Amino acid sequence: MVMQRTFVMIKPDGVKRGLIGEIISRFEKRGLKIVSLKMVKMSRDIAEKLYDEHKGKSFFEELVNYVTSGPVVCMVIEGDDVVQVIRRMIGNTDPKEAPPGTIRGDYALSKSENVIHASDSIEKAQREMSLFFDKSDL
Ligand SMILES: Nc1ncnc2c1ncn2[C@@H]1O[C@H](COP(=O)(O)OP(=O)(O)OP(=O)(O)O)[C@@H](O)[C@H]1O
Secondary structure: OOEEEEEEEEOHHHHHOOOHHHHHHHHHHOOOEEEEEEEEOOOHHHHHHHOHHHOOOOOHHHHHHHHOOOOEEEEEEEEEOHHHHHHHHHOOOOOOOOOEOEHHHHHOOOOOOOOEEEOOOHHHHHHHHHHHOOHHHO
């Protein structure tokens, strides 16, 4: 048993398309615990920090514009081996490769607008959580 916490964000397309309840419900039904939750309109500054690793890539500007285009729903989720469990529940970045039954496999419409983000390591989870939540929320 390896209890972990991860950071998950429903992206603007997921919020606009009314998928918040469906997505949170999948995590709850899987027995994962929602530790903290909030809807925010992200600033460009935070978006650039969140996607720091993609700075300089061709899609960086498009990515920052997209994640700041409307509200997102941020959450911290706890569970056994939760970083890997949630990455598997989300599916591949490109919805063409995401298996049916995964969140992106079922709902994502394109590689850039792909409904949801989740941290891919414990270290990233810590960093991303701290961009959106105060210590006292966690
Ligand atoms: N080739 C691309 N064209 C357009 N957008 C892209 C492309 N590759 C990645 N993105 C966007 O950047 C995000 C981050 O890319 P990354 O490779 O880290 O994928 P990911 O880890 O599956 O996604 P996320 O970090 O959002 O969970 C993707 O979710 C997508 O929104």
